[in-house]
Amino acid sequence: MFDPVEKLKEFVRHPSISADPSAKEGMKGAREFVAGLLTSIGFSTEIVPTALHPIILAHRGGKPEWPHVIIYGHYDVQPADPLNLWQTPPFEPQIRGHRIYGRGTADNKGPLMTHIAAVARLLERRPDLPLRITFMIEGEEETGSPSFLPFIEKHKDRLQADFVYLSDTGIPRPDQVVITCGLRGLTLFDVVVTGSKMDLHSGLHGGVLRNPIQALAELCASLHTPDGRVNVPGFYDDVLEVEPWERAELAKLGQSEEQYREFLGIPAFHAHKGYTPFEATRFLPTLEFNGIGGGYQGEGTKTVIPSKAFVKISCRLVPNQNPEKIRDLLYKTIRERMPKDVTFELVDQHQGIPYVVVPPDRSNTPKDQSPVLARAFRAADASITEVFGKQPLYLREGGSVPIIADIKRVLGLDSVLFGLFLPEDNLHAPNESFDLNVMEKGIRASEKILESVAKG
Amino acid sequence: MFDPVEKLKEFVRHPSISADPSAKEGMKGAREFVAGLLTSIGFSTEIVPTALHPIILAHRGGKPEWPHVIIYGHYDVQPADPLNLWQTPPFEPQIRGHRIYGRGTADNKGPLMTHIAAVARLLERRPDLPLRITFMIEGEEETGSPSFLPFIEKHKDRLQADFVYLSDTGIPRPDQVVITCGLRGLTLFDVVVTGSKMDLHSGLHGGVLRNPIQALAELCASLHTPDGRVNVPGFYDDVLEVEPWERAELAKLGQSEEQYREFLGIPAFHAHKGYTPFEATRFLPTLEFNGIGGGYQGEGTKTVIPSKAFVKISCRLVPNQNPEKIRDLLYKTIRERMPKDVTFELVDQHQGIPYVVVPPDRSNTPKDQSPVLARAFRAADASITEVFGKQPLYLREGGSVPIIADIKRVLGLDSVLFGLFLPEDNLHAPNESFDLNVMEKGIRASEKILESVAKG
Numbered sequence: 059m060f061d062p063v064e065k066l067k068e069f070v071r072h073p074s075i076s077a078d079p080s081a082k083e084g085m086k087g088a089r090e091f092v093a094g095l096l097t098s099i100g101f102s103t104e105i106v107p108t109a110l111h112p113i114i115l116a117h118r119g120g121k122p123e124w125p126h127v128i129i130y131g132h133y134d135v136q137p138a139d140p141l142n143l144w145q146t147p148p149f150e151p152q153i154r155g156h157r158i159y160g161r162g163t164a165d166n167k168g169p170l171m172t173h174i175a176a177v178a179r180l181l182e183r184r185p186d187l188p189l190r191i192t193f194m195i196e197g198e199e200e201t202g203s204p205s206f207l208p209f210i211e212k213h214k215d216r217l218q219a220d221f222v223y224l225s226d227t228g229i230p231r232p233d234q235v236v237i238t239c240g241l242r243g244l245t246l247f248d249v250v251v252t253g254s255k256m257d258l259h260s261g262l263h264g265g266v267l268r269n270p271i272q273a274l275a276e277l278c279a280s281l282h283t284p285d286g287r288v289n290v291p292g293f294y295d296d297v298l299e300v301e302p303w304e305r306a307e308l309a310k311l312g313q314s315e316e317q318y319r320e321f322l323g324i325p326a327f328h329a330h331k332g333y334t335p336f337e338a339t340r341f342l343p344t345l346e347f348n349g350i351g352g353g354y355q356g357e358g359t360k361t362v363i364p365s366k367a368f369v370k371i372s373c374r375l376v377p378n379q380n381p382e383k384i385r386d387l388l389y390k391t392i393r394e395r396m397p398k399d400v401t402f403e404l405v406d407q408h409q410g411i412p413y414v415v416v417p418p419d420r421s422n423t424p425k426d427q428s429p430v431l432a433r434a435f436r437a438a439d440a441s442i443t444e445v446f447g448k449q450p451l452y453l454r455e456g457g458s459v460p461i462i463a464d465i466k467r468v469l470g471l472d473s474v475l476f477g478l479f480l481p482e483d484n485l486h487a488p489n490e491s492f493d494l495n496v497m498e499k500g501i502r503a504s505e506k507i508l509e510s511v512a513k514g
Numbered sequence: 515m516f517d518p519v520e521k522l523k524e525f526v527r528h529p530s531i532s533a534d535p536s537a538k539e540g541m542k543g544a545r546e547f548v549a550g551l552l553t554s555i556g557f558s559t560e561i562v563p564t565a566l567h568p569i570i571l572a573h574r575g576g577k578p579e580w581p582h583v584i585i586y587g588h589y590d591v592q593p594a595d596p597l598n599l600w601q602t603p604p605f606e607p608q609i610r611g612h613r614i615y616g617r618g619t620a621d622n623k624g625p626l627m628t629h630i631a632a633v634a635r636l637l638e639r640r641p642d643l644p645l646r647i648t649f650m651i652e653g654e655e656e657t658g659s660p661s662f663l664p665f666i667e668k669h670k671d672r673l674q675a676d677f678v679y680l681s682d683t684g685i686p687r688p689d690q691v692v693i694t695c696g697l698r699g700l701t702l703f704d705v706v707v708t709g710s711k712m713d714l715h716s717g718l719h720g721g722v723l724r725n726p727i728q729a730l731a732e733l734c735a736s737l738h739t740p741d742g743r744v745n746v747p748g749f750y751d752d753v754l755e756v757e758p759w760e761r762a763e764l765a766k767l768g769q770s771e772e773q774y775r776e777f778l779g780i781p782a783f784h785a786h787k788g789y790t791p792f793e794a795t796r797f798l799p800t801l802e803f804n805g806i807g808g809g810y811q812g813e814g815t816k817t818v819i820p821s822k823a824f825v826k827i828s829c830r831l832v833p834n835q836n837p838e839k840i841r842d843l844l845y846k847t848i849r850e851r852m853p854k855d856v857t858f859e860l861v862d863q864h865q866g867i868p869y870v871v872v873p874p875d876r877s878n879t880p881k882d883q884s885p886v887l888a889r890a891f892r893a894a895d896a897s898i899t900e901v902f903g904k905q906p907l908y909l910r911e912g913g914s915v916p917i918i919a920d921i922k923r924v925l926g927l928d929s930v931l932f933g934l935f936l937p938e939d940n941l942h943a944p945n946e947s948f949d950l951n952v953m954e955k956g957i958r959a960s961e962k963i964l965e966s967v968a969k970g
Contacts, residue, residue: 242717246815246817253780254778255780260804261698261911261912261913262795262911264802265791265795265830266774266778266785267785269803271734271805272737272803275730275735275803276735277731278727278732278735282728318722322714323710324709324711324856325855326855327723327855328724328855329721335721338721338722339717339718339720342721344716344720346716346725346817347725348716348809349818350731350809350811351808351811353803353804353805355805355806355826358863359863360826361802361828362804363802363804370811374716398781399781399782399784401781408815456719457717
């Protein structure tokens with residue numbers, strides 16, 4: 059009998075910190091542990107090299123007419139420091155109450171183990187299950203998945219499937235599962251403004267030239283309207299109108315604006331007119347200043363006119379905005395607005411496309427939605443409702459998981475994102491843990507979901 | 515016979531770096547050297563303690579009806595690093611061609627020695643000269659003169675005089691002396707804006723609040739008009755209109771706008787309408803951003819909405835602006851304009867009042883100008899014209915020398931600022947030097963000036 063908690067403990071004991079070059083042993087240990095586990099439940103398993111950390115591909119074949127699901131996960135974890143804040147060592151998993159503590163328990167070893175356990179139980183019970191399954195488990199998620207896109211591009215032929223299934227998103231309460239149906243995209247760049255070629259004495263030269271901080275402030279101030287919209291012509295042109303069902307679904311979360319305001323510690327919200335704060339983060343694109351710098355930033359004063367100043371800008375994008383198009387619009391606007399008495403440079407950082415998937419039977423469900431995907435969504439709804447006692451919510455999230463959009467773009471596959479971790483799980487922080495009750499329910503629900511998908 | 519060059523060499527050999535706590539010996543050496551020198555030429559000399567570096571007061575008394583001039587100077591110098599860029603050691607003075615090299619040769623030991631030599635020669639020739647002279651030589655000029663204001667406040671009674679005379683300003687060419695007739699004042703403060711109480715993930719929370727960088731940019735962008743004026747109601751109310759003679763005097767400098775633009779390396783000037791760049795730095799107040807900071811400033815990207823952002827603001831002020839009044843106007847404007855969905859703090863730094871003195875016989879010469887001051891100006895004009903072969907120019911400068919305004923405010927005395935150092939003297943930089951031809955002419959002119967003042 060497959061014991062998911064014991065297996066999870068073993069998995070967590072490998073310190074697979076992808077960001078730490080000295081953690082090679084831990085990476086290898088975690089990778090070989092999962093690969094061995096998948097082999098032991100009947101998968102033909104391959105460790106595929108990439109430029110950095112290999113990706114595990116484990117396949118259960120079958121007849122071509124059987125549905126094919128790719129289960130995604132990652133075997134790498136965040137660094138564990140500051141170590142002194144952990145109650146028990148991060149790589150010595152401990153169970154306290156109904157929780158298992160350790161680095162990676164919630165992100166992503168526990169949720170991944172949930173689906174491995176579900177598959178193990180299901181195949182033990184139904185060895186003849188008419189379902190092709192591929193586990194695709196990467197080792198660079200915590201460092202931005204640099205090898206992932208080249209990997210799926212290279213192995214496109216082997217990754218033909220009906221949909222992708224994963225748990226690497228959150229839920230608000232143990233009884234309220236969320237199926238994430240959208241993620242924002244990104245475009246990021248820096249603006250570097252130069253005034254004089256060297257820093258100047260503000261007494262000797264102050265009053266003859268435009269300070270680059272002033273030029274930058276004027277530019278930045280022009281990029282929003284007073285009512286909170288991004289003030290760049292064409293910015294909203296491709297934004298998909300949100301459907302009433304999406305607003306209704308979000309309203310079921312029952313969040314309090316006042317509590318959210320207090321959590322943020324701000325005097326008042328400043329959101330796009332016509333959207334609640336909860337809607338604004340999920341349904342609308344943004345333009346944010348992530349950092350600004352220039353001139354003297356120390357204690358006291360230095361009466362300098364700096365030569366340079368810069369700002370780091372990021373836009374969160376929603377369907378169907380295109381990151382390159384938005385970046386080009388912004389560049390055009392900045393070139394038009396920047397005062398002509400300074401020079402400037404635009405430094406491209408990176409892009410990520412937004413993602414949205416619509417469950418079946420909604421006002422905006424695509425007419426050509428894959429029947430297997432629709433079946434997976436219906437199975438998830440029914441199974442989660444049965445096991446967790448409450449229907450899941452279908453929500454877009456404000457964050458970005460670029461691999462989901464990459465999978466859609468390169469492989470043409472949508473994802474069913476079954477949320478499993480809780481706010482109190484302390485992801486990326488000391489004393490990370492995972493709720494074993496949620497895990498057990500997750501296994502039961504996942505087993506049912508996969509069985510229903512197979513039924514065909 | 516007093517040999518000013520040998521005396522200057524000896525003065526320079528004392529490494530009197532006021533900013534360097536380990537340079538106490540050098541400070542003491544320089545101080546005692548000058549005090550001894552002044553004693554040797556007949557002055558009654560006192561080293562007056564202050565909170566940090568003592569001030570030398572050396573007095574030549576006389577009948578109460580004799581005019582009384584205070585000659586200001588400073589015996590401290592800038593640090594000498596980077597030492598490897600010096601061709602000869604900074605505290606081992608060397609003469610190459612008509613220049614003497616060493617830290618402090620131009621700032622301020624050479625110019626100070628010029629006046630000591632002038633006084634020595636004059637008193638040798640005319641031991642009965644009807645002129646009271648006080649040397650007031652401080653040791654903290656290069657660290658902002660923190661002890662100077664308390665000193666003149668405390669010793670106000672001993673510092674009753676007709677005017678102050680000094681050389682601690684520059685000239686554009688060896689044959690063109692400038693008498694500085696105005697200095698800008700200062701008011702400096704920081705604006706610190708806070709949005710959320712902690713840094714936020716721009717995906718999860720982007721779109722619901724005003725980013726403090728945005729609030730700061732909006733504020734900063736509002737502080738100037740497109741035509742280069744400071745956009746703060748009342749800012750220009752007290753600005754003294756510049757007189758036609760001042761513009762004419764400045765025009766005689768014959769500076770090239772194109773050369774200045776190339777020196778700065780800017781595509782175009784951005785000065786207050788109706789003023790040349792050279793006028794703008796001297797006759798107009800400014801508001802500059804000396805530094806700005808907030809959020810992520812490293813390589814690459816971090817998609818954060820920062821909790822805080824700040825800007826460091828300084829205003830250069832002209833007569834008759836009052837630094838406290840201007841600061842209060844700015845604070846009022848900032849409080850009115852700052853968006854209400856962020857919080858902010860205004861952090862006062864420091865203030866310095868502007869200074870202006872009008873030579874005699876000008877359209878705006880005060881009717882009650884002291885006859886001794888007027889005589890000093892006329893003597894300076896005639897003596898400099900005779901010795902340097904060209905009439906001096908009477909110009910305001912863009913920089914700030916707060917002690918000059920403090921002397922005016924506390925002691926009621928105007929200053930005759932006889933410029934002596936050249937752009938190529940490398941003040942505050944490696945290979946500082948002083949032009950010995952300028953020094954010798956300066957001694958001759960200064961001797962004549964002081965003799966004329968004494969004539970009465």
